[in-house]
Amino acid sequence: MPTPNPAALEFLLTRRSRPWRTLCLPAPDRDALHPLLTAAARTPDHGKLEPWRFIVLERPALDAMAQMVADRGGVTGVEPEKLSKSQAEYATSPLAVVVVAAPKPSEKIPQMEQHYSAGAVCLALLNAALAAGWGANWLSGWPSRDPEITAWLGLSETESIAGIIHIGTESAIPPDRPRPDLGKLTTWFTP
Template identity: 35%
Template sequence: MTRRFPPPPPRDQPLSGARPSADARALLALRKSANKLVLGEPGPSPSELDELLRVAMRVPDHRKLGPWRFIVFEGEARAGAGRAFAQILRVRGAPSQQVEEAGKSMLRAPVVVAVISSPVDDGRTPVWEQELSAGALCYNLLLAANASGWAGVWLSEWAAYDKDAGVLLDLKSHERVAGFVHLGTAKAATPERVRAELEGRVQRWTGA
């Protein structure tokens, strides 16, 4: 495999707190999720995905707890997961269209990564901080994929919040799905969307 990223530095190696990069600034300024309907082959191979995940894990992580893990859906496993999700809705008597959509939900992209927030109960580190770290990881995975030539979108939808879907994914009682990150190749451009304005969202502290 041709590495797309430099290897991680040795532990305790001094690293610069800033890395000016015009390419990185352009990536951030123009970053956009792909529409889930335009993702297709190819996606990252297993070894390429492992590299993306290692890079994605370089996120803020208070006390170095690593409060997240991954469930990867590739190949035929995607269809199997979709059928299992569809069955959850079918036994509940959900409308046939919802059942059908659930069955296809994991086939939208060649690779789907479920990022699982798995906070560690160390008695010191707030769970909220650990959940934020999982969210940062989802976003970092998108950035790493985009920088490597793949398109992606971070979705949650009903399965991320469903108890039976959680049982299917073997989630522990303290775990939650931070998101399903779909990765592949964009087969069409996605138009820019309306973005929130900065005005009215910034308050500069001047004292009590």
């Protein structure tokens, strides 16, 4: 028989991301962030390729990112409301961790599987932050796909942003949202 961990299961069954607008200071310092990154790095990684990496954006970097988003949005014609929202995500964020999908050459492990691992890192980091008592949210949006922004962040041409995890202190607990109907999503296959 398996040994259950009811507290961990209850956390997973009730976890809830915190909207970025509700995150404020304080944010985890480097010592507090280290175990969260460690937990995220324990993600399934077929082939032990570590096809991901982290870029931590603290206040000065977030201010620069907000300006970069404003500049790029203006140049690329992002609609004003969308641009304002995207800029505010960085201008008000207490801390953000960019999870970079960094696939490695491999004859055995397909690139798609390596990207899945990077996505799993995002969820693991989000859950680690929430489990540690922080508020956190996983975002992406057009700035994460803009080639000038990704180059500015130091990504190579073979890398992409899997997600941006914003972490801080929650200022409000959001109401729960409707959850998926498992009956509509689950098939019990019988050949």
